[in-house]
């Protein structure tokens with residue numbers, strides 16, 4: 001059979017891995033890592049490896065809709081254009097806003113930014129990057145005079161010491177993490193320190209873990225600076241020539257660290273001292289940081305205290321050194337390059353700089369140019385809420401789930417006269433509020449460029465013909481602009497036209513005054529653009545740089561005097577000042593390994609749902625005891641803004657007083673698990689980035705009277721489940737798994753489930769089984785159609801005990817042999833199908849029981865030995881830290897059974 005190979009880029013995280021997609025004649029797609037791509041050299045993580053599974057059309061938005069009615073593109077575009085024209089004419093430029101995404105391509109972003117700032121005359125365009133990278137942008141600008149990431153991935157392999165601050169790299173940037181671990185294996189002296197209030201999978205693999213109190217980072221890094229000075233490790237020459245404000249910064253750091261630093265940070269003094277000594281004794285240091293730094297009320301200050309330590313020691317701009325802000329989304333960097341935020345202009349130019357305003361306006365030949373900042377994400381939704389924004393166009397993001405005070409966002413959109421949503425999925429929580437819904441081309445069909453964390457620009461290429469009726473995001477916005485009469489600025493024929501214009505603007509009157517310059521790309525032909533290999537910016541002339549370029553090697557910074565600025569920062573008080581008797585716990589939120597954000601793509605992959613299949617809250621056993629909570633109970637987690645119901649997962653990964661919940665679950669996948677309904681709108685004063693990681697909450701056991709586990713071939717509409725207080729659903733092969741808990745008694749829940757999930761036709765096999773023990777509150781039912789299991793429902797008065805990894809295969813099995821059906825009710829695998837335990841390796845479907853057995857009975861005492869025996873961890877490697885964790889645990893208690901994570905509930 002003929003096959004075609006396309007080189008493209010992964011649409012998930014900011015590592016920006018190259019992907020080779022192989023498409024056969026029948027249209028089926030297989031993906032593999034691109035061995036030629038400099039970011040990943042052939043590796044992919046679990047999410048990247050599962051990309052082909054997300055190409056299904058099942059959940060796609062395939063048709064423009066206006067007021068829920070299908071319309072042609074012609075009608076949809078006309079409707080949007082006239083509604084926006086009218087809003088602008090009646091209420092002025094600031095009544096309109098775009099809220100976009102770091103997952104858009106550079107070309108999409110460029111066009112949207114141009115329309116807003118040049119034609120609408122407002123800077124009301126902000127992005128989910130505000131929730132993600134804004135503190136890094138602001139910190140970079142304060143220190144370097146520009147939003148520049150100085151280093152590259154190679155630095156991580158050349159360093160002697162890596163500090164991972166507020167980054168769960170093992171789960172969130174797995175391929176980069178694997179690059180570090182491969183280097184560690186080659187060079188065991190490479191020392192890794194994780195700084196995170198939680199003992200994450202990343203911390204498990206680190207040589208040292210500092211479980212600091214939340215928001216202790218500014219104090220920690222100020223104290224580190226004071227220590228490095230005391231040890232004579234500040235680089236006087238570098239400071240003299242290249243750095244400003246050293247003295248003031250040092251004085252502030254010394255004054256902050258005069259207190260009991262270790263005690264405030266919640267650390268053993270010896271551990272803190274050991275940390276200081278490690279940093280002092282390793283000159284090749286990279287500090288890589290992510291959302292534990294950015295998403296904080298002191299986020300920008302955290303960034304600057306980190307950069308301060310690098311500037312003071314000259315550990316920047318040279319191999320193996322530097323502060324490194326790792327980006328979350330695939331094109332967070334590209335969005336910043338085109339200026340797609342309310343506080344920037346374009347091509348790394350400044351909104352407040354009149355010369356930049358003139359330059360951009362002349363280049364665009366636009367009627368207007370925005371000259372003051374627009375509203376940042378949280379304020380933008382407040383403006384929608386108070387009615388000053390009357391039309392909002394949301395593209396490639398799901399704010400009803402991901403923006404703080406998410407219920408307010410929903411209310412605001414509900415009341416907003418015009419909500420336009422461009423998405424690839426039909427049923428997102430945000431799409432539910434759209435007056436106009438526009439189907440965009442997803443990954444695999446769209447075409448353009450993205451920039452990864454190390455400034456590498458790669459092509460995303462279409463790997464198959466777009467489905468009829470979906471369009472590129474840049475095309476949709478340009479088509480509306482043209483209908484509004486702005487044809488001069490928006491008659492692009494293809495993505496390459498936009499990229500060339502963007503490249504030309506980056507070089508316009510630049511002459512080295514701005515870091516971002518890809519002027520050489522302005523003359524690419526369409527064919528050259530199509531064939532463009534990954535390259536690094538800056539690219540001013542000559543051939544495209546195929547090797548990473550470091551900034552600041554010669555110390556030249558983009559400030560007026562060419563010197564970097566150290567920033568005196570008053571350390572924040574660690575912890576959370578708004579804790580109270582009502583809200584005594586600190587809620588930390590973030591990610592899990594195999595889900596992507598609001599699950600609109602990964603949430604439909606059975607393979608990616610085996611790792612952690614339910615919304616959960618991780619609680620320290622001591623706190624659980626205080627609050628009368630047991631493992632697998634349902635817990636209400638609430639703040640002054642709202643409350644959620646989550647499965648309890650007891651774990652000493654948490655520090656007492658703190659709980660952790662993932663951000664992923666939405667109203668599509670669970671009854672009440674939208675964690676952003678709890679998060680208040682507190683933002684960093686400089687970057688306006690929300691503090692998503694430190695919310696005062698209460699936790700309380702939900703007194704459920706009944707619990708259920710249900711397997712069914714179809715999903716049931718949310719509206720049909722109002723009487724089931726807790727439910728979550730996850731895909732399994734050939735159907736769905738539901739977990740439930742309710743205030744009904746078990747018998748009533750059983751009856752409700754039977755009415756909801758019974759096959760409605762008369763093909764139901766009369767051999768269907770049931771086994772009820774009314775007195776014990778246990779009810780079990782299995783229904784068949786022919787040889788296929790249709791529904792399995794187990795109801796109990798306590799959390800249902802059942803091997804989930806065994807049960808999730810049941811809808812794929814042939815049940816023609818009726819004598820075997822009893823196993824379903826007994827909850828037992830047949831002898832030739834031993835229970836795998838909770839799935840750890842989703843590539844090869846390997847579970848904890850198998851791993852435990854390999855350790856106990858086959859002497860597999862290393863991750864590699866387990867890999868050789870079971871294949872676990874040998875493909876994407878995302879689970880290697882968990883494998884190591886199991887090895888560590890089992891080596892202590894070899895004759896005891898390993899326990900498994902309760903949230904997986906084997």
Ligand SMILES: Nc1nc2c(c(=O)[nH]1)N[C@H]1C(S)=C(S)[C@@H](COP(=O)(O)OP(=O)(O)OC[C@H]3O[C@@H](n4cnc5c(=O)[nH]c(N)nc54)[C@H](O)[C@@H]3O)O[C@H]1N2
Nearest residue numbers: 166167168172214215290291292328329590591593596597
């Ligand atoms: N699997 C997966 N990978 C992803 C994503 C995904 O959705 N799923 N999303 C991508 C995106 S957009 C992003 S932004 C990145 C995010 O990547 P990360 O930032 O690595 O992920 P998070 O889980 O949000 O948070 C990181 C850590 O910050 C810690 N933290 C919380 N408070 C503090 C604090 O005060 N100080 C310190 N030092 N640490 C703290 C948390 O405990 C958490 O372990 O991941 C990207 N990669």
Ligand SMILES: Nc1nc2c(c(=O)[nH]1)N[C@H]1C(S)=C(S)[C@@H](COP(=O)(O)OP(=O)(O)OC[C@H]3O[C@@H](n4cnc5c(=O)[nH]c(N)nc54)[C@H](O)[C@@H]3O)O[C@H]1N2
Nearest residue numbers: 128132396397398402422423424440589590597598600692
């Ligand atoms: N509590 C808490 N909240 C957080 C965070 C946290 O750590 N804690 N993290 C924050 C961070 S860092 C981030 S990045 C955000 C992420 O939050 P969101 O951006 O809201 O999450 P996604 O699920 O990535 O939303 C992307 C949407 O775009 C759609 N989409 C995918 N591809 C395309 C395309 O090509 N075109 C169009 N038009 N649509 C497309 C998807 O179907 C989906 O609906 O969440 C933030 N919110």
Ligand code: SF4
Nearest residue numbers: 010012013017045048
């Ligand atoms: S690390 Fe994983 S999610 Fe990130 S770009 Fe690579 S394959 Fe995609």
Ligand SMILES: [Mo]
Nearest residue numbers: 131132328329
């Ligand atoms: Mo992000």
